[in-house]
Amino acid sequence: MLGEFEYLLITAAATLGEQAYSAAIQREIAAATGTRCSIGALYTTIDRLESKGLLRTWMGEATPTRGGRAKRMVRVTPKGVQAAKDFYDAVAYISRGAVWATKEAG
């Protein structure tokens, strides 16, 4: 079972598709949660997910906005997609009776 930050990271990478790389994922997570995640949390989580076979990373091209530095590109593997789906299904199932998940909420 994924942790919540792992789920956020995989989902952000899946949403970004071909444009998924560390800084873009960091922006997506910040937009979703309202909190900036640290480089340390991001990189160590990417490493962990890659070692579990849920992500694949490689060095991308360098761009002028990055001071000519390369990107760490990220792609979600089929195993990663399945793990994220399992997590989402579990959250959706457990939330079905919660007031914040029903139309009457708020």
Next chain:
Amino acid sequence: MHGNWSMVERAAQLLGREERETVLGDLREAGESPWRGVLDIAGLLVRREALLWRNWQPWLAAFGLTLPASFLLMGFSVSVSYSYLHLMTAQSDVLTVVNQAVLLLAWGWTGGYVVGAISSRTLWASLLCCFAPCLFCISRFRAPHLSSPCLLLFLAPAVYGVSCGLRGSRLPTNTSLGVAFVTTLLTAVAINGGLWSMHWLLVWPSCYLAMNAEVACT
């Protein structure tokens, strides 16, 4: 501003080449301040180090082997030095000196090998656990006819063992079993001759070496 950014680049030197490239690029792209950049890099380094210490190997290498073995081997280095001195005055026999010298080499080399093999990325902690006791003992060493470097006779084989362990070089099974057998035998003889039984602690690295060689062959 540019001057401050050089501080971030200096901190990033502690990262690997590819990771340095991507982390610096991410910080540039996000428009982070230099201080934020340094904090981010420090955070990444601390997290990486903390992950290493979630395994048992660094703890065993630093506090289960290096720290106690350093004290024992310093004591034994002094014993070897005295045996050698007594040999000069015919108060000790050649066999005793050779036995002790071989034992010192075996304990030092096998201990160093295991430390290098199981904790290559946390070697700094093991080195600290060796050098701190050495400095402590050297500063308090008072023995007639012996100088303080006699405490450190074990360091040469230990350092060589660490370099072999870091390279991951394996001994052939027969050689490893031979080293383990000889070390155990000589330890038993030495302890039977009055050596502190705590020195049995120094035998397990040679057994680890033998087991490791066997695993490599199966």
